Amino acid sequence: MGRAAMLQLLLLLMAAGGAAAGGPEVHSLRGSWQLGNGNGSLSLQGEVPGCVHTALHGRGLIQDPYNRFNDVMYRWISLDNWTYSRTFKTPFDVRKWQKVNLVFEGVDTVAHILLNNVTLGRTNNMFNRYSFDITSMIKEVNFIQVRFMSAISYAAEQSRCHKAYSVPPACPPPVQKGECHANFIRKEQCSFSWDWGPSFPTQGIWKDVRIEAYNLYHLIYFSLTPFFVRRAQQWSLEIESIFNVVGSKPIAGLATVNIPKLQTQQTYSVKLQPGEGSIVLLVNISKNSTVEAWWPNGHGKQIGYNVTTTFIMEGGYQIEKISKAYFRTVELVQEPIPGSPGLSFYFKINGQPIFMKGSNWIPADSFQDRVTYDTLWLLLKSAADANMNALRIWGGGIYEQDDFYDICDELGIMIWQDFMFACALYPTDPDYLESVRAEVSHQVRRLKSHPSVVLWSGNNENEAAIASNWFSIPHADREVYIKDYVMLYVKNIREIVLAEDKSRPFVVSSPTNGLESIKEGWLSENPYDTHYGDTHFYDYSSDCWNWAMYPRTRFASEYGFQSWPSFSTLKKVSSAEDWSYTSNFSLHRQHHENGNDQMLQQIAYHFKLPQTTDPIKKFKDMIYLTQVMQAQCVKTETEFYRSSRSEIIRGEGHTMGALYWQLNDIWQAPSWSSLEYGGKWKLLHYFAQNFFAPLLPVAYEDNGVLYIYGVSDFHTDHKLTLKVIVNSWSSLEPVCTLVKDGVTVKAQSSFSIYKESINALLERCRNCTRKSCVVSFYLVGEDGLQSPMNHHFLSSLKDAVGLEKTQLSATVSQQDDVYLFDLQTTAIAPFVTLDVGSIKGRFSDNGFLMMEKKKVVIFYPWEPTSVEELEKSFTLTSLMDVT
Numbered sequence: 001m002g003r004a005a006m007l008q009l010l011l012l013l014m015a016a017g018g019a020a021a022g023g024p025e026v027h028s029l030r031g032s033w034q035l036g037n038g039n040g041s042l043s044l045q046g047e048v049p050g051c052v053h054t055a056l057h058g059r060g061l062i063q064d065p066y067n068r069f070n071d072v073m074y075r076w077i078s079l080d081n082w083t084y085s086r087t088f089k090t091p092f093d094v095r096k097w098q099k100v101n102l103v104f105e106g107v108d109t110v111a112h113i114l115l116n117n118v119t120l121g122r123t124n125n126m127f128n129r130y131s132f133d134i135t136s137m138i139k140e141v142n143f144i145q146v147r148f149m150s151a152i153s154y155a156a157e158q159s160r161c162h163k164a165y166s167v168p169p170a171c172p173p174p175v176q177k178g179e180c181h182a183n184f185i186r187k188e189q190c191s192f193s194w195d196w197g198p199s200f201p202t203q204g205i206w207k208d209v210r211i212e213a214y215n216l217y218h219l220i221y222f223s224l225t226p227f228f229v230r231r232a233q234q235w236s237l238e239i240e241s242i243f244n245v246v247g248s249k250p251i252a253g254l255a256t257v258n259i260p261k262l263q264t265q266q267t268y269s270v271k272l273q274p275g276e277g278s279i280v281l282l283v284n285i286s287k288n289s290t291v292e293a294w295w296p297n298g299h300g301k302q303i304g305y306n307v308t309t310t311f312i313m314e315g316g317y318q319i320e321k322i323s324k325a326y327f328r329t330v331e332l333v334q335e336p337i338p339g340s341p342g343l344s345f346y347f348k349i350n351g352q353p354i355f356m357k358g359s360n361w362i363p364a365d366s367f368q369d370r371v372t373y374d375t376l377w378l379l380l381k382s383a384a385d386a387n388m389n390a391l392r393i394w395g396g397g398i399y400e401q402d403d404f405y406d407i408c409d410e411l412g413i414m415i416w417q418d419f420m421f422a423c424a425l426y427p428t429d430p431d432y433l434e435s436v437r438a439e440v441s442h443q444v445r446r447l448k449s450h451p452s453v454v455l456w457s458g459n460n461e462n463e464a465a466i467a468s469n470w471f472s473i474p475h476a477d478r479e480v481y482i483k484d485y486v487m488l489y490v491k492n493i494r495e496i497v498l499a500e501d502k503s504r505p506f507v508v509s510s511p512t513n514g515l516e517s518i519k520e521g522w523l524s525e526n527p528y529d530t531h532y533g534d535t536h537f538y539d540y541s542s543d544c545w546n547w548a549m550y551p552r553t554r555f556a557s558e559y560g561f562q563s564w565p566s567f568s569t570l571k572k573v574s575s576a577e578d579w580s581y582t583s584n585f586s587l588h589r590q591h592h593e594n595g596n597d598q599m600l601q602q603i604a605y606h607f608k609l610p611q612t613t614d615p616i617k618k619f620k621d622m623i624y625l626t627q628v629m630q631a632q633c634v635k636t637e638t639e640f641y642r643s644s645r646s647e648i649i650r651g652e653g654h655t656m657g658a659l660y661w662q663l664n665d666i667w668q669a670p671s672w673s674s675l676e677y678g679g680k681w682k683l684l685h686y687f688a689q690n691f692f693a694p695l696l697p698v699a700y701e702d703n704g705v706l707y708i709y710g711v712s713d714f715h716t717d718h719k720l721t722l723k724v725i726v727n728s729w730s731s732l733e734p735v736c737t738l739v740k741d742g743v744t745v746k747a748q749s750s751f752s753i754y755k756e757s758i759n760a761l762l763e764r765c766r767n768c769t770r771k772s773c774v775v776s777f778y779l780v781g782e783d784g785l786q787s788p789m790n791h792h793f794l795s796s797l798k799d800a801v802g803l804e805k806t807q808l809s810a811t812v813s814q815q816d817d818v819y820l821f822d823l824q825t826t827a828i829a830p831f832v833t834l835d836v837g838s839i840k841g842r843f844s845d846n847g848f849l850m851m852e853k854k855k856v857v858i859f860y861p862w863e864p865t866s867v868e869e870l871e872k873s874f875t876l877t878s879l880m881d882v883t
Contacts, residue, residue: 023317024214025092029144033205038081050369051108051204052082065366066667067573069588071198072177078201079153084146090138090211097213098246100138104130106207109187110154112147124154125186126206127399127420127439134211151187151201158184158427165480167425168471176591183424186435188363189396190422195592196662196671200366207401216316217245217272221445224307225503226327235285235327238503239309242278242445249274253313255281259325261305262289272313281309285327293350294326294451296389297412298694298713302326302451304409326409326451332505334515334532340648342531345514345554346656347414347454353748355645355713356414356657357692358383358390359674360558363397363666373403378679378862379664380407382842386674386685387692390414392510392557392659395460396422399443408452415452416557416659418510419443419493421459425471428484433492440493444500456497456506458489461536463509463517464527486522510557511535530554530652536661540598543605544633545793547640547700552652556641560661560672561602562595563630563684564623568837569676573668580615581622589669596670603629606796612883621882626670628831628879631683631847634660634674638691639698643709645750660688679840679862683833683847690788695745697722697753697779699792706761706792708754708777710745718745718785722754724777726765727851729828730802735773736765745779758794770794771801774828776851791849797830797879805880808832808850812867812874819859819870825850829878837873839865850878 035046035055046055056062056077065074094100102115107123107130114120116139120132159170159181172178178193179201193199212218221242228235237259245251251272258265263286270279285291292303304324311319331348347354364371364379383391391408393400395418408415419440426432447453465471466481473481489508497506507514508522513532517524528535530551536558542549544561564570570578578585581596590596603609603625610621637660644655665677674685690696694713699706708722724738743753754777761775762768773794779787797803806827813820821834821843829850834843834857841861848855859870 023319024212024218025097026210026212027091028208028210029086029088030208030210033084033086036083036085046084046204047369048084048205048209049106049207051202051206051367052077053200053202054367054369055204064573065200066198068575068578068585071200072588075199078179078199078203079150081150081153082148082203084148084205085144087141087143089141092213094135094138094140094213096215098135098215099133099218099244100135100211100213102132102134102144102209103212104205104207104209106205107146108202108204108206109151109185110149112149114145114147116143125435125439126188127186127443128435129442138211146205148203151185151191151203152179155179155181155185155192162427162429165477167427167484168473169424173593175593177588183426186420186432186439188398189420189424190363190666191366193591194362194396195595196362196669196673197591197666198366198669202367204369206368214246216247217243217251217313219243219311219319219321220276222309222321222323223445223449224323224325225448225501226325226329226451227503228327228329234287235291237283237285237307237325237327239281239283239307240278241281241309241311241321242276243272244276245272245274247274251313251316253311253316255279256310256312257281257283258308258310259283259285259305262286262291264289270311291327294328294409295412296349296354296414297384298387298389299349299352299354299412299715302410302412323449324409328451330454330504332455332507332514337648337654340531340651340653342529342554342651343515344654344656345533346654349414349454352715353656354389354414355642355748356390356416356555356659357642357713358388358392358413358659359663359688360392360394360659360661361397361400361663362394364664366666368398368401371401375679376401376404377407379675380404380411380413382675382679382681382685383413383663384411385842386688387694388413388688390416390454390657390659391663392416392418392457394418394422394662395420395457395510399447402446405447405450405452409450413452414454415450416455416457416510417447417453418457418460421462421488423461423465425462425465425481425484426488428487433488436488437492437496440496441500444497448501448503454504456501456504457510458493458506458508460510462489463512463523464536466523467525467527482521482523490522507533534657540602544602544629545606545636545796547636550637550640552644552649553641553655555657556637556655557657557659558661559634559637561630561633562592562599562670562672563626563682564599564670565665565668565673565676565682566627566680566835567620567623568835569668569678569680570623572838579619581619591669599626599629599670602633606632606793606798607879608798608882610882617883624833624877625882627683627833628847630672631687634684635687635691638688639696640700642691642696642711643698643700643750645711647750681842681846683831686843686846686848689845690790693788695779695785695787697777697787697790698750699775699777699790701758701792704759705755705757706775707752709750710743710753710779711750712745712747715747717747718781719743720745720779720781720785722777722779724754724775726761726768726773726775727828728768728773728802729800730772730804732825732828732851732853735768743779769801771799774800774849776849803828803830803880806878808876808878810834810874810876812870814867817861819861819865819867821857821859821874823850823855823857823876824853826853829880831879833877834859835873835875835877836870837875839863839869839873841865
């Protein structure tokens, strides 16, 4: 269509009242609803969005569900059938509108919905958006009811109805104190329990519910997807709008896209067909503009551009959509590697290989209405502050709220997005598949505009579950489950994702062998093969300080060790009688089989266990040791992965990702997390700041030889100086120092920069033995560039000779809006830990080896506090205080 014709059409549309006609009426029903249980014995007010548990707690009818043993005590809540209801006045004249819909963004989970005692429909998928046509039944005053059925009862019923063959697992292990048949309901899988979380199968309206009234047409989904056209060396933007057209005739109009900062404006003539359909506009960005790309944290800026998209349709109203466009490309590179069998597995962002550094995300609470923007900001900012650039949203939780992805866009945190299937086999009957298709389509449309989302992944560990036969399926029956697996993840989920979003890669599972899994019919014989794809790895019995136990994988997407959260975090949900490592409470909170014993075993390899007779001190010492152990274990493993970036050894290597399990906690309990429930940093998170630093020296020993590697995420080479310092445990003065100048640390690589036998090193540093000395090292450049200080222990600390109890002290002072802790020591102090109880905030450093008389640590408060409050709550611990 020519410019003149477009102008003519625009004038006609405006003459027809197109630009002046009113837009849709949207009225939210969030707020106070009436809530009652199955037999009518309980009636109370509850908030929407919300759930039954938080409503009962808010009205003082139950205690905090997280307190002590309440997860089991309150099981009755999930077994009952609850009803949400309310009366509302229609806030507009119904006669003015051709179509009125009642839209639920999220119903948790199985419900029968009625308006004015007429059934609108039923819901059975927590992850779906439900829209009901209420045009003919809405009145001036209306009564709405959402009648829930217990998710536990529904899942059991669905399992019973699936008579042809069983779909394992039936129930979680007894240690999890959970509910059965989670795989038969499209609900947050871990709400039936997990090995780090409680069982709270909630009921409620967990997202917004609203009335939408409109004429002619209505915009349902809107997304922006960037592409870089190599041939033209030009960026383009694909804008997809999904509309619902009310009448039986097509509607013509104009769409204008304006991106002022990129000197780009384009107008298109468009036609909407009756029913639901999409319009795709391809916008070529002006070549006169320089497009600044969106980069992951640590690799560049997170630039976004304001885009205004305006639709003016005949007889209708004007829709103006203001959004942000981010320009970035993502590729998952799987190609042959010289000198190695198999294929690479790494991500390129904007053409640059990026080593993924980060963790795995689980739901931040069992009750999603308690998760605020501030909750998410605190956790995600903590990830970025620890030099992370990626998080994997694990497939047993939820597709996160919009705020989560907005924050990740802003902070440069890449998201590996699982679909919500985890550690189980799933049914594939037609109703189930239809529900899943709607879920996948909705979530991809909702999330694909976010530059932070760099990968879709079909499930968590389900390829491995079949390949390794977790559920003891007889060989003769295996084909049934393989067929179901391919049906669900390949023929349904994958096909929808590829149709909806061509801008980012998709893998079927994690761990997977990627292209090799596809070659083997979508199910690899060994999905943990280090020559392909990604791996998950856990080993709690071998010594975690021994790097040789770790797989030299292409990509480590899950690995980790447990620890206990701080005493101040546990204190909020426990009583004095619970404060011991072997109390009923401590056993109750541990949902991982033998988890408490595994932590003890790992600690005992390198540290002395507490012998004190004071029970509370003993408990606090145990908590401290679990955190030291976890931090040191994950540090060792992560540094091994980072140092394996550029090498191929016996066909293995080129590791390009380290995402430890797990970032955050769902409640106050022992887990693999580095952030406690509430956001407090464990020692592991402080260690992550260093082991994920963009420049890092890493040491390891092999056959009595000490190697130090220079690891860099920078995009340019750096000429640096390596400093190696040897201290005896008994003195703050170094025994000897080695300075190696002119060390080139190459861009985005990891190579050996120092090599010496331990014997030669000890001989050079007189009076040193393995047990009496420790090696420290760091990299420094002329321009102020400096790596974190790193350490290599020559023996276990339980065998260290010369360590003595130190006089550790601190003074606290305020400077602007931060607080300074001036530390002093009389001797070397390993794993010095500062704690200010439940005062919210974080330190600049923690759990460190204090090898100088003085050190200043900054405290960044997350809420108002004072020197007096900090002094009152402050405790200072080092390894020598554990008795």
